[in-house]
Amino acid sequence: MKLPLHERIRSEIETAILSGTLRPGARLPTEHELMQRYDCSRMTVNKALSALAVAGLVDRNKRAGSSVAQPKVHSMVLDIPDLEQEVVRRGQRYRFQLSGREVKQPDPDYPEELQLAGNSDLLRLEGVHFADDRPLACERRLISLAAVPDIAAQMFDKISPGAWLLEHVPWTEAETRIAAVAADRTIAARLELPIGSACLSIERRTWRGADGITLVHQHFVGTAYDLVARFGPAKGSTGAEPQQL
Template structure:
C-alpha cells in the first residue's frame, strides 16, 4: 500500500530531526513552502505538522511558524535529570566510561524488552558515571533503534547516552521508579564498595508520543546522590 503523503512528509522531518540534521530551534519551511514543494493541499501539510507536534518533535507558534522542539533538561525527580549537568552544578567533573555495547533483539520472555523493541533491534549500553573520577553510578540502558535510528552510530567517548538522548530526542512521557537496593557483586566491583552495600536505584521508562524510546536502570552510591522534587497539592 502506498504511504500517504502526509505520513511521508512527517517521516522525512522526523528522520532529519533524530539524525541531528535539523537541530532544536531550527525553523521548518512554512506551510506554503511545503505545499509548493510537495504539490499538496494545506490539509495534508497540516496533518504532517500536527503529527510531529503530537510526537513532541515540533513546536508550532502562531504567526511565527514551526520549529524543532527543544528537549527538556531538568534536575527534579519528576523529570529526567542530566547527570553531567547535575554533577557540574555541584562543582565536580563528570565523566562516563562505556563498559558494554551491543545491538540485539529482545530476550525471549521479557515482555518489556519486546515492547521497547517494537519489532526492531535494541541498543544495549552499560557504563559507569564518575564525579571527579570517583564512581558514582553504574548504568544499564536499552534504546529502541526503531524510535532512534541515529543512536546506533552514536559516539559515547565524550558524552553519556542519557545526555545524547536529552540533546537529540524530545520526549513526552516518563515513568520513574526509585528504590533502595543492595549492590550486586558486579555493581559493587564497579562502584568500589562491598557486595550488598546499600544503594539508590532509579529505573526509568521514556516515551515520545506513545512510542517507547529507552529504559534505564541506574544504581547510585547511597551517600553520594540525592533527588529532590517540589510540588503542590493536586488541583491547588
C-alpha cells in the same frame, strides 16, 4: 544520518512544543505556510502533522487548522536530570565510561523489551558515571533503534547516552521507579563498593507519544546521591543532586 524531511519538520515543531516555545493552544503555521518554509509538498507536511497528532501534541481541525494540544493527562512532570550538569554544578569533574555495547533483539521473555523494540532491534549500553574520578552511578540502558536510529552511530566518548538523548530526542512521558537496594557482586564491583552496600536504584522508561525511547536501570552510591523533585501546577523541574564525595 540525514532525517527525511517530514521527520525534520515533525522534530522541529515537537521541540518547540516540548520546550515551551509553542504553548498549549498556540496556532501552528498553516499547511501552505509550512510548504513554503520547507519547500515541500502538502503530503510531506501532512505526514509530519499527522505524526504530531498521533503523539498527542497537536490538535488538527479542517477549518481552524492545527494548534498545540492542551495537556490531557498530567499537570505535573518529574523532569529527567542530566547527571553531567548536576555533577559540574557541584564543582566536581564529570566523565562517563562506556563498558559494554551491543545491538540485540528483544528478549521474548521480557515484555518491556518487546514493547520498547517495536519492529526493530535494541541498542544495549552499559557504563559508569564518575564524579571527581570516583564512581557515582552505573547504568544498563536499552534504546529503541526504531525510535532513535541515529544513536547507533554515537561513540559516547564525549557525552553520556542519557545526555545525548536529552539533547536530541524530546520525550512526552516518563515513568520512574525508585528503590533502596543492597549492591550485589556486579554492582559493587562497578561502583567500587563492598558487597551489600546501600545503593539507590532508579529505573526509568521514556516515551515520545506511543513510541518507547529508552529503558534505563541505574544504581547510585547510596551515600553520594540525593534525588530532589520540585513540582508546580503546570510545569515541574527536578534536581537530582550528587553530594560532595
